[in-house]
Amino acid sequence: MPRVAVVKFPGTNCEEETALALRTHSGVEAKIVWHLDYRWRDWDAAVIPGGFSYGDYGRAGLIASWSPAVGELREAADNNVPILGVCNGFQILVEAGLLPGALLPNAGGRFVARWVHVRVHNPRGPWLLKAREGDVYSMPVAHAEGRYHVDDVSSVTADRPWIEYLENPNGSIASIAGVASADGAVLGMMPHPERAVWPWQPPPGHGTGGKMLFESIGLALKRGW
Amino acid sequence: MTLEGGGYCVAVLVLPRRGARDPEGETLARELRRLGYTRVADVRAGKVFVIRVDADSVEEAKRLVENVARSARLYNPAVNALVVTVLAEGGGC
Numbered sequence: 001m002p003r004v005a006v007v008k009f010p011g012t013n014c015e016e017e018t019a020l021a022l023r024t025h026s027g028v029e030a031k032i033v034w035h036l037d038y039r040w041r042d043w044d045a046a047v048i049p050g051g052f053s054y055g056d057y058g059r060a061g062l063i064a065s066w067s068p069a070v071g072e073l074r075e076a077a078d079n080n081v082p083i084l085g086v087c088n089g090f091q092i093l094v095e096a097g098l099l100p101g102a103l104l105p106n107a108g109g110r111f112v113a114r115w116v117h118v119r120v121h122n123p124r125g126p127w128l129l130k131a132r133e134g135d136v137y138s139m140p141v142a143h144a145e146g147r148y149h150v151d152d153v154s155s156v157t158a159d160r161p162w163i164e165y166l167e168n169p170n171g172s173i174a175s176i177a178g179v180a181s182a183d184g185a186v187l188g189m190m191p192h193p194e195r196a197v198w199p200w201q202p203p204p205g206h207g208t209g210g211k212m213l214f215e216s217i218g219l220a221l222k223r224g225w
Numbered sequence: 226m227t228l229e230g231g232g233y234c235v236a237v238l239v240l241p242r243r244g245a246r247d248p249e250g251e252t253l254a255r256e257l258r259r260l261g262y263t264r265v266a267d268v269r270a271g272k273v274f275v276i277r278v279d280a281d282s283v284e285e286a287k288r289l290v291e292n293v294a295r296s297a298r299l300y301n302p303a304v305n306a307l308v309v310t311v312l313a314e315g316g317g318c
Contacts, residue, residue: 054256057249057270063256 002221005033005043007073009064012051014086014194021194022047025211026218035069040076044221045126048073048089050142050192060103060145061091070096082126082217083186087143090178090188099179099188101150106143107171113142115206117166118177118191121157125184126220128161130212137209139196141169141177146190148172148179163189184225228279233286234318235278237293238308239300240271274299275318283311 004026006019015032022030028044040046054063064070070092077083077098085093093099106112117138123131131137147170150156156179163178170190178189193210195201202208219225241247249270257265276293280286291309294300300307312318 054252055249057252063252066256066260 002028002044002218003042004028004030004045004047004217004221005038006030006047006049007035007038007069008032008049009035009051009053009067009069009092011053011055012049012088014050014192018047018049018086018194021197021210021214022217025197025214026221028218028221035064035067038069038072040072040079040081043076043081045082045217046073046076046084048083048085048092049194050087050089053088053092056088056145059091059095060088061093061095064088064092065095070098073098077181077186080183080185082220084127084213084217085186085188086192086194087141087146087190090190091145093186093188098186099181100156101148101176101179103145103190104147104149105145106147106169111142111144112146112169113140114169115140115203116169116177116191117206118209119164119166120161121164122159122161123184124161124225125180125187126217126225127180127187127213128184129216129220129225131216135212136166137196137212138202138206139191139193139209141191143170143190146170146172148176148190150176150179160184161187163191231316232277232279233283233311234313234316235276235286235290236308236310236312237274237276237290237299238271238310239274239294240269240306240308242304242306245304271305275312277316277318283314287311 019030120131161180165175168175180187196210250268254268
């Protein structure tokens with residue numbers, strides 16, 4: 001059975017439901033791994049879940065990006081190991097330079113916690129294996145620093161897989177909710193797929209849009225991508 | 226006094242008062258030392274406001290912003306230290 005590490009930093013708080021979603025919807029062995037203990041060679045994929053690593057001190061994701069785990073993740077990425085960063089995990093990947101751009105304080109000046117619809121563009125790689133171009137999924141966001149910025153938007157949207165908000169909750173440039181490496185192996189996204197996998201999670205008008213990602217990685221790790 | 230794009234850029238630094246606990250600064254200092262920057266003694270994390278004002282001199286700009294910071298309580302004297310410093314003359318902030 002494929003093995004997926006759910007990497008936990010001090011202040012991570014979404015690791016349990018992320019690991020559970022991986023077990024139930026990806027059909028993989030998922031373990032919560034303390035960041036100092038993470039060795040990329042021991043795992044088939046890694047997920048950096050949401051939370052408030054190091055209290056968001058400095059900037060969200062900054063201090064976690066100094067962890068030795070980030071060196072391991074960098075090597076993992078160089079070796080095509082699938083990596084998913086959700087919310088604070090996305091912020092960490094961006095601060096570490098594993099994904100381009102920056103995540104700034106929300107344009108509205110407030111923490112936003114709400115369900116959104118997102119559209120997938122240029123789907124490829126292990127995390128979006130089951131998505132088709134233009135597919136729309138619903139899942140919630142919950143963040144204070146989620147306004148994505150990159151100087152050259154087309155460098156993100158032209159060829160990479162990326163995820164677009166249908167209703168932009170934070171002022172992100174080009175309504176960008178998530179970005180991936182060119183081959184899709186490394187994906188970062190602000191919305192929380194692990195909060196949209198069980199039928200009792202979504203409110204009326206929304207669905208279990210996060211299932212697609214977990215089913216995709218399960219399939220990818222078993223059959224390739 | 227003609228402001229337009231000019232005036233003075235004045236920085237207001239709101240810092241934890243000396244001796245007050247500052248978990249953000251303490252964490253940053255600890256992690257920087259762990260990274261190998263062993264000569265880092267302390268970090269204090271605060272807030273910076275850069276305020277552009279209309280004034281006739283550097284001294285007046287500083288006095289004006291100091292007054293704003295105190296009377297509008299941009300800092301809380303119970304817990305913060307205040308540093309006001311003019312960054313640039315002629316706008317550009």
